[in-house]
Amino acid sequence: MKQQAKQLLFRLLGKHPHAVVVSFATGPEEKIRGMVDEVRRLLPDRRHFLAGLEPLPLIEGVTPVSLDAGGTLSLLAQLFRALRRCRIGMAPVLLGPSSPLRRAAFLFSPTRILAYNGNLERHHLRIRTAIASWLFWRGVPLDRIWLRPRWLGWLTHDHSSIPDDPQALEGRPPHPRRRRIGILTPFVPWPLSHGGAVRLYHLIREIALEFDVYLFAFREHERLEDLKPLLDHCSLIAMVSKPRYREPHWSTLLPPQVREYDSPPMRRLVEQLCRQHRIELLQVEFTQLASYPGDILVEHDITFDLYRQVHDRERTPASWWNWWRWHRFERNALKRYRCVITMSEKDARLAAHASCRVIPNGVDLARFRPTPEPPGQRLLFVGSFRHFPNITAFCFFIEQVWPLLEDRFPEMTVTVVAGPDPHVYWQGSIPAIPRIRVRGFVADVRPLYEQSNIVVVPTLVSAGTNLKVLEAMAMERAIVATTSGSGGIEVEHGKHLWIADGAGDFAEAIARLATDPGLRRRLRAAARRQVEQRYDWSRISDMQSALFHEILPQRISLRLGVPADIARVREIQSEALRSSRWDPGLYLSHEFYVAVCDGAVAGFIVARKTAPGEREILNIAVTAEHRCQGIGQMLMRRLLASGEPGDVFLEVRESNTAARRLYERMGFENTARRHHYYDDPPETAVVMRIAAAAAQASFQSSSASERRT
Numbered sequence: 001m002k003q004q005a006k007q008l009l010f011r012l013l014g015k016h017p018h019a020v021v022v023s024f025a026t027g028p029e030e031k032i033r034g035m036v037d038e039v040r041r042l043l044p045d046r047r048h049f050l051a052g053l054e055p056l057p058l059i060e061g062v063t064p065v066s067l068d069a070g071g072t073l074s075l076l077a078q079l080f081r082a083l084r085r086c087r088i089g090m091a092p093v094l095l096g097p098s099s100p101l102r103r104a105a106f107l108f109s110p111t112r113i114l115a116y117n118g119n120l121e122r123h124h125l126r127i128r129t130a131i132a133s134w135l136f137w138r139g140v141p142l143d144r145i146w147l148r149p150r151w152l153g154w155l156t157h158d159h160s161s162i163p164d165d166p167q168a169l170e171g172r173p174p175h176p177r178r179r180r181i182g183i184l185t186p187f188v189p190w191p192l193s194h195g196g197a198v199r200l201y202h203l204i205r206e207i208a209l210e211f212d213v214y215l216f217a218f219r220e221h222e223r224l225e226d227l228k229p230l231l232d233h234c235s236l237i238a239m240v241s242k243p244r245y246r247e248p249h250w251s252t253l254l255p256p257q258v259r260e261y262d263s264p265p266m267r268r269l270v271e272q273l274c275r276q277h278r279i280e281l282l283q284v285e286f287t288q289l290a291s292y293p294g295d296i297l298v299e300h301d302i303t304f305d306l307y308r309q310v311h312d313r314e315r316t317p318a319s320w321w322n323w324w325r326w327h328r329f330e331r332n333a334l335k336r337y338r339c340v341i342t343m344s345e346k347d348a349r350l351a352a353h354a355s356c357r358v359i360p361n362g363v364d365l366a367r368f369r370p371t372p373e374p375p376g377q378r379l380l381f382v383g384s385f386r387h388f389p390n391i392t393a394f395c396f397f398i399e400q401v402w403p404l405l406e407d408r409f410p411e412m413t414v415t416v417v418a419g420p421d422p423h424v425y426w427q428g429s430i431p432a433i434p435r436i437r438v439r440g441f442v443a444d445v446r447p448l449y450e451q452s453n454i455v456v457v458p459t460l461v462s463a464g465t466n467l468k469v470l471e472a473m474a475m476e477r478a479i480v481a482t483t484s485g486s487g488g489i490e491v492e493h494g495k496h497l498w499i500a501d502g503a504g505d506f507a508e509a510i511a512r513l514a515t516d517p518g519l520r521r522r523l524r525a526a527a528r529r530q531v532e533q534r535y536d537w538s539r540i541s542d543m544q545s546a547l548f549h550e551i552l553p554q555r556i557s558l559r560l561g562v563p564a565d566i567a568r569v570r571e572i573q574s575e576a577l578r579s580s581r582w583d584p585g586l587y588l589s590h591e592f593y594v595a596v597c598d599g600a601v602a603g604f605i606v607a608r609k610t611a612p613g614e615r616e617i618l619n620i621a622v623t624a625e626h627r628c629q630g631i632g633q634m635l636m637r638r639l640l641a642s643g644e645p646g647d648v649f650l651e652v653r654e655s656n657t658a659a660r661r662l663y664e665r666m667g668f669e670n671t672a673r674r675h676h677y678y679d680d681p682p683e684t685a686v687v688m689r690i691a692a693a694a695a696q697a698s699f700q701s702s703s704a705s706e707r708r709t
Contacts, residue, residue, distance in 0.1 A: 019089025025052025027094035028432035149251035163241035171231035206541030290333035344488025370476030384419025400503035459485035473527035613646030
């Protein structure tokens with residue numbers, strides 16, 4: 001009887017008695033198809049419609065409702081006309097940027113909306129769950145909508161969990177004479193999927209030439225068999241799974257990123273292994289780990305400055321709360337460390353720490369080699385969406401810059417490298433825009449640089465330095481960047497890259513470079529020269545090593561040689577088969593330094609003045625048991641820092657690749673070859689020279705080490 005009355009009522013109203021499902025095409029086609037397919041599985045006995053603008057995707061079993069382009073009210077009127085006899089039982093809508101069709105859908109059936117986000121999670125938007133509906137509409141992931149603060153324990157159903165699953169992988173055997181360094185990081189720096197991993201991997205690779213490295217990292221989804229590149233440089237990799245943090249981001253006094261990595265099992269693991277392996281120094285990477293004890297804190301960016309920039313733009317209570325929490329935490333955390341490393345002079349000033357060193361980011365010049373630029377107008381944007389400034393930059397580009405270019409340059413395309421799982425970090429569905437291709441994780445970004453003509457860095461909020469700028473410079477690609485995007489890197493506008501702020505200026509800069517190949521050629525050539533001179537990882541790692549030597553308890557000291565050292569120097573020289581055969585008795589009349597380790601002479605260096613403003617290194621040698629500890633580098637730096645300024649020359653056997661590599665890292669360059677210079681055995685000598693300015697720069701980059709000795 002009730003069912004018959006219901007059918008009669010709907011006939012009187014001119015409606016079909018059976019409710020239908022009307023889905024709205026308000027996003028990318030693949031997302032629309034996924035949404036419609038799921039709704040059809042949930043409601044297989046209903047009639048399904050798909051409403052949207054032409055062209056609509058054709059889906060079997062779904063009736064299309066094509067609408068003419070127009071404003072919200074125009075689309076709403078078309079929906080009422082097309083579906084006037086239908087009773088709406090459900091209206092699935094894909095959330096995302098505001099559009100007339102989405103607004104018309106909400107007005108057409110406000111109580112039947114089934115909202116989908118970019119990850120195709122769904123939630124009914126209803127008055128009785130108004131807060132949850134508002135949060136979902138704002139882009140909060142479904143699994144975080146129902147979270148409650150820990151201090152509301154009686155309402156909390158989903159608690160944070162902290163895995164206690166330590167695991168250690170042994171790498172190369174430790175050397176009995178190497179100093180032992182621990183590095184704590186929030187991620188395993190492999191694969192090289194983002195800038196932090198790139199920096200950590202290359203510095204570990206370089207300092208492993210001198211130190212034994214023990215890496216502590218939070219594990220996420222890494223496959224252990226893929227970590228061999230790291231194990232080749234680390235004596236041990238110790239990991240604990242990352243905590244599953246289940247509290248609202250607004251609800252804690254500490255920043256949520258700090259709480260997210262608060263793991264008692266990791267603290268115990270670090271303490272246990274540092275004691276067991278006699279690790280002498282612990283370096284902590286990233287501000288979110290600054291609550292852990294250590295000797296050196298590496299500030300990849302000054303995080304409170306990043307959130308200050310966000311607050312200056314948004315001016316909301318939420319942006320102020322985020323800035324205030326980070327400012328309070330970071331200021332207090334910095335005071336607990338003996339030394340702080342920043343990426344730029346600006347960040348060093350903001351850190352305001354008594355012992356702060358600038359060790360900039362770098363680039364692997366051997367890996368990022370320039371290639372000829374292809375024809376075309378291909379733009380490249382590189383920036384993992386897990387770092388929110390990259391999302392801000394992408395929004396600025398597609399919403400304000402790209403509309404000024406897309407009609408003007410019909411052949412122009414954009415490739416976006418958004419890092420692993422970009423949809424997880426994007427609020428809603430990533431917009432599908434013609435000629436803009438968004439890619440996720442890319443194992444090797446070099447082919448994308450090779451295929452591009454211009455690299456864009458439209459960063460609006462930033463701290464530290466952007467590795468992607470250095471990579472583009474090394475690949476010899478023209479760059480358009482904002483002031484923020486190029487901050488902390490020694491570049492000049494119009495010489496190394498083009499700096500433009502504001503949508504109009506940024507678009508005009510791209511347009512100018514796209515139509516001026518000569519300008520692109522000049523910029524990219526100057527950019528490559530700049531990274532070669534200042535941003536090679538091998539030189540940057542020397543600064544890191546020098547800092548370690550300063551902080552570590554002294555085991556090695558340098559002093560002038562004295563007559564009592566001659567007998568020991570003679571033994572070292574005779575053991576070093578590749579060294580020169582000068583008479584040690586003559587060394588006292590020249591510039592002569594020895595390295596003392598545990599009370600015994602472990603190496604020496606001697607040089608003579610050959611002309612005004614010119615010196616020649618006669619010999620440098622280190623005992624076999626004290627090699628690979630940086631002693632040769634320390635002796636060389638001491639020599640470059642002493643005496644009158646001028647060029648320094650040396651000869652080295654052609655086959656002595658280890659010594660030649662050391663000299664090249666110090667700034668020496670090959671100048672000549674002397675055939676049959678050596679005997680026992682006979683061999684060609686390579687003559688190397690370091691100019692006065694380069695010698696002074698090499699010394700200044702390691703002044704901390706020199707002050708220690």
